[in-house]
Amino acid sequence: MKYISLILLFLLIQINTAAEEWQVKKDENNLVKFISSTPLLDFEGITNNIDGFMYWEGSNLFGAKNKVYFEVDLNTVKTGIGKRDRDMREDVLETDKWPKSYFTGSIIEYQQIDSTTYNVIAQGSLFIHGVEKQMKIPAKIILNDGTLKVISKFSIYLKDFNIEAPSLMAFIKVAEEIKLELSFFLQNIDLRQN
């Protein structure tokens, strides 16, 4: 009986330490977009090249020891003009030195809106252009048909990442505030598989 109790105890630990991991679904219609808006000129850059995961322990969404990590390959960002893409890569983001931008952190708050929708706040480090900045980033997460859809909108300031606003046309500079919009999908990964 004593042995059986011990087994049950360990099984309970096993259940409690069960974990979930959701990884970016690469074949979905993922979108990472930045928007620069000035009184005279707006432009945006987009890529679908986002990767990463959300992970937590326990069976509840965003359970204990949760961790999020998402990265974007900056060489894939397109603004609609090849010359501008190149200028952005070489003169602004310096992607030969820092080709990726990433956010790593954890979900510190979440609120269930309805049976499938959660508002969350992730806290962690956003890395761009060789600079890490602590940020709180809001997002909406929608559970639908075995996938999680993550939607997030927030702003960054170029000077926070040691980036000088480049000129778009003579005397017109890129806005200091850059709006970021993300929309991407995650799928659950079976952690028992190697």
Next chain:
Amino acid sequence: MKSILILLNLITIQSLLFAQPKWKPQNKIKKVDLELFRTTQTANFPTTESLKEGDIMYEISHRFLPSIKDGWDSFFGFDGPARIRFALGYGINDHLMITLGRSNNTDNLDLQIKQKLLQIYNRKFPLVFSLQGGISWNTEVPANISRNRIDPANFQYYLQLVSNTSLFNKKLGIGIVPSLLYNSFIYSVEKQYSLTIGGYFQYYINKMWSVWLEFNSTIAGYRGRIRLDEQGKSHNSIALGFDIETGGHIFHIMVTNNARLNPSQYLVGADRSAADDMWRLGFGILRYF
């Protein structure tokens, strides 16, 4: 008892193993094209750069005919007249572009296509090769010439192999361009050709400013006049200038002994000798959309 303990240990180890994210990066960093010059062309030569798919380039170039040495009376050449070229380029894909241009010199229409051939990724000595081919149609028919506008003799053909490298962390760009031109002088009874070797050096001072030197020398074939109202032979070409890049525009400002603009005319040689102090002012503007 022993086997139960082993089982429990296995369960615990398994749990600990599970307690780690399994994610690994699926995608490598996208390899971007080698881009050694900041423009698809210098003042007179193609570079190996290409427009990206769907992109458009617009060019306007002027070469003023009076010499700088004429001084104030011709406002150092700005009073004109001038050779003028307009051109529009389009990126068919990221490595293939097409350009249609027109020069007011014999009303020369020029259609060229440029293909990026090879990129050698070497940190210290990167190399890129492109091939440009073109056809020129001289639509002006002089009054004393009995010839239809679409006479085959009015067409010229050229091929240019472009090789680019850059040194010192993209500070210095170097280009070598051997070119072959067929039907160099459209009024010649026997078809002429010109084989030339050209080159350019461009030093990028910063993101906005650069200085450059370019030359073209005829090594075989025709190096005479290109118009009936010209006299004498053509000369090796040389141009010296600087570029200003600002907000999507690139301005070439130069002095040169060659006022010919379209490739089928430029490649024959300069219309004036640099040794005779026949330096003229010129400029070009490129805009990418």
